[in-house]
Amino acid sequence: MESCKHFFSHKKLKRHQYLLHQDNVCKYTAFVVRGVLRSYTIDDEGEEHIVQFATEGWWLTNLYSYKTGRPSQINIDALEDSELLLLSRSDEEALLGNVPKLERYFRLLLENGLIAAEQRLIYSLGTPAEEKYLNFISTYPDLVKRLPLHMIASYLGVTPETLSRVRKQIVGR
Amino acid sequence: MESCKHFFSHKKLKRHQYLLHQDNVCKYTAFVVRGVLRSYTIDDEGEEHIVQFATEGWWLTNLYSYKTGRPSQINIDALEDSELLLLSRSDEEALLGNVPKLERYFRLLLENGLIAAEQRLIYSLGTPAEEKYLNFISTYPDLVKRLPLHMIASYLGVTPETLSRVRKQIVGR
């Protein structure tokens, strides 16, 4: 729908630039037109834990902060030069007021997000590293080529060293 | 709203009775009036993995199967004698048609579910067993008293033996 376009603001992000900094409020839901982003937390030991990746056609936000208006514990930055469409909460309301059919679309996004999160939980707990990695590359074959190894490791909850060894095992078969 | 009541069907479940069996389609979203339920999967080695608990005031379903009409990989059974309000998909549509304000309520449920799932992921990956347990008892203090140890262990993705030792550590401080 052309009529939707003016509800979004267009934004370009260079590699390593941030869309959201920890302790700030997440003002936008982002739709990725081009590039790759990630969201991640930093734990008490200073370790990064990647929560989510997003590429072309994906949506990304910190739902908690976006919906409650409270400070986010999450950072979002660009892993490649990226182009985004940003939707603020007021834009979102206006958009849904104008095009009620989108209610359904946004609900589907939520449902699929929840289903995916549950699926990922099941695959994370108690699954050996190799299986987690195999599951990752079969779920996101395109992402594997674009992401550095240590970021996939962070997403899977293993160390880069372990993932390096796992990968070595796999190609030798 | 009194007017909502007749959209739900009332169901009682004795301890160990099932609401949903693996390989069947999940027909209902359940609201727990009384009791405790759990949803769980069984992996290739025959091990149970608890995905979710639900007590008084919580909603429980297998969203994937419920929304798509496809067979579920998940089981749902009662851990105590329980009372439920069941909502089928057609009931849900009728209800939302009658009381459009509930759209918002159901969207909030989804949002909170997704936020909780993300939170849990962050706390699961790469976190030592003790921290996971401490986080669990501070998040669900009421549940801890009602659940057997080995089920909490299954939810956290550790063995009962490990959780037993963790608990011993904690009380000795």
Place this chain on the structure above:
DNA sequence: CGGTCTCTTGACGGAGTTCAAAGCTAGTGG
């Protein structure tokens, strides 16, 4: 009572982490 379910405790083994060092790769500036 006896039987099943639950929790505890011990000994052992293995997958994964940590620490450290060295090899690669890509980007930058002279």
Place this chain on the structure above:
DNA sequence: CCACTAGCTTTGAACTCCGTCAAGAGACCG
């Protein structure tokens, strides 16, 4: 266009947390 640096990946060795296996102790119920 090359040299250099910083970030990424690989590899090795020691250690640690957790899982596995096995046995025993309570607790609950018919």
